[in-house]
Amino acid sequence: MTKTDILKAVKEKGVKFIRLQFTDIFGTLKNVAILDSQLERVLEDGCMFDGSAIDGFARIEESDMYLRPDFDTFAIFAGHDNAKIARLICDVYTTDGMPFTGDPRNSLKLVLAEAKEMGFDFFVGPECEFFLFNMDENGRPTTDSNDRGGYFDLGSLDHGEKVRRQICLELEEMGFLIETSHHECANAQHEIDFRYSKALKAADNIMTFKHVVKSVARRFDMHATFMPKPVFEAAGSGMHINMSLFKNSENAFYNEKDELGLSSEAYMFIAGILNHAKGMTAINNQLVNSYKRLVPGYEAPCYIAWSASNRSPLVRVPNSKGAATRIELRSPDPAANPYLVLACCLKAGLDGIRSKLTPPEPVNSNIYELSRKEIAVNHIESLPSDLREAVSEFKKDNIIREAVGEHIYKVFNEAKNAEWADYSGRVSQWELDEYLYRT
DSSP: OOHHHHHHHHHHHTOOEEEEEEEOTTSOEEEEEEEGGGHHHHHHHOEEEEGGGSTTTOOGGGOEEEEEEOGGGOEEEEOTTSOEEEEEEEEEEETTSOBOTTOHHHHHHHHHHHHHHTTOEEEEEEEEEEEEEEBOTTSOBOSOOSOOOOTTOOGGGOTTHHHHHHHHHHHHHTTOOEEEEEEOSSTTEEEEEEOOEEHHHHHHHHHHHHHHHHHHHHHTTEEEEOOSOOSTTSOOOOEEEEEEEEETTEETTBOTTSTTSBOHHHHHHHHHHHHTTTTTHHHHSOSGGGGGTSSTTSSOOOEEOEESSOSSSSEEOOSOOGGGOOEEEOOOOTTSOHHHHHHHHHHHHHHHHHTTOOOOOOOOSOGGGSOHHHHHHTTOEEOOSSHHHHHHHHHHOHHHHHHHOHHHHHHHHHHHHHHHHHHHTOOOHHHHHHHTTTO
16 A cells, blocks of 8 residues: 555545554554544654553653554444544654554564564464453443354354354455354354464454454444453353464475474474463463463363374464465463564564474373373473463563563563552452351
8 A cells, every 4th residue: 555545545435534553562452543634644754642641651751652654554444333434553653763662563573574584474364262242231241141152053042143244244344354253162252263464464453353343242232352261161262373484485384295294494483382382471361361261171272282183282283284384372362462472473483493493292182181190291381370470481581572572571571460469469259259158
């Protein structure tokens, strides 16, 4: 897209409002809206905003920042009243014209440039799950649902089908290539998968996807949530990341002579992911609630292992060959910041290639059915069991620290330590139910 293309599209489609969108450190989508009369100026010079108003961005004395639109992210979607609204995803710059080091999109760009220097392009296909819940009489979200559908159910059992269909239609209008849409295994849980793309676009797409899902659900008087584990004794929501490296337009992960169809680069990349799995868990699973999903029995991984034949390990190798060869990381959840998740995945994988790491033997049996002794004998380690442990591992891993950058590293640590302290000091309903009357 060029500036002329964007101005022409806005005029022809009758767009009056343009949202300049960016993502904060913790994965929350932000935006500044402008009228079409201001668009040409912003496309040329950017838009100044107060960075001190964004959590973790800047102090008051250094608050002025600029949003510079990425022209290729221009898209038009329907607002609540069906008015046409355009959006541009922006990079954040300081007043001296330098990319802001606290911008997660910039963190991903830097690691992508590193991969490019090694001759690689990074492609990603995300699988995002979410829940659709009813609202109460005051318009507040609940965890109630009339949906009793299960995996791949349809019709009378899948009460979210209409919402999911509308989400797909609106995403398609914005240029998404929707591959599959279906009910997931828990009541009220859904998944929509879209075509793999280069990593920066994939991260942009995840943020757009989450925005559209929530907006469409609201129009149906429902609440869409990407909370990892909103319902006790039900499966949580994941954001599986399918990854591959391409070199000279060829899939660098594919080797037709290998038993699993994997190249040496693929094995080293897997080794890098496993080697840094603990360190990047705080990024992949950034909420206290995230760790209530990462438990045995609900398909989410909690052990650091890989396999081509079952879904219990952390890393799976899908049975796809040629250009479709890829590895799948199953631990991230959709509450994570996708820019930081992909930056950490790529940085970890590249470290595996640079260091010529060798992955351990694959674990082809169901890890959940192994005894503690068998797990120990096979040297299978576990992911961090809670946010405090994950932040501790994050602090130890210099490669992951480099992936996010020093500014984000410091802000993230401080915020997550505060989140854990706040959670730890709270008295839960479970504690009251268990102890109030019998102590």
